[in-house]
Amino acid sequence: MFDLPVETKTQRRTYSKFRKELIRHGFLMMQYSIYVKSCLNKEAAEGTVNLVKRFLPRDGHVRSIIITEKQFEKMNILVGEEDRNISILGDNRTIEF
Numbered sequence: 690m691f692d693l694p695v696e697t698k699t700q701r702r703t704y705s706k707f708r709k710e711l712i713r714h715g716f717l718m719m720q721y722s723i724y725v726k727s728c729l730n731k732e733a734a735e736g737t738v739n740l741v742k743r744f745l746p747r748d749g750h751v752r753s754i755i756i757t758e759k760q761f762e763k764m765n766i767l768v769g770e771e772d773r774n775i776s777i778l779g780d781n782r783t784i785e786f
Contacts, residue, residue: 690723693749703746710744731755 693704708724714737716724728734734755745751 690753691749691751692722693746693751700748703748707744707746711741714740 691707693707694700695704711724712718714726716726719725726737728737738753738755741751741753
């Protein structure tokens with residue numbers, strides 16, 4: 690999850706670069722500024738967090754949370770529909786936000 694400043698041209702470029710890096714490393718957009726990635730296990734999820742740390746922007750806020758597939762399945766959609774990207778994630782995997 691991230692919230693990056695986008696007031697200047699440089700900030701928008703930083704935002705775009707960070708978003709593209711997440712996608713390049715296998716993340717899918719769940720909602721604006723919320724990206725998820727399916728990992729085989731907790732160790733792989735922790736490795737992904739360490740990978741993201743290598744291309745963090747200097748400003749803004751970036752957060753990560755690791756949850757299991759079972760926890761993810763308990764999420765309730767209150768308004769709208771499930772995005773097709775989420776259905777790509779597969780079964781019995783750790784989901785990283």
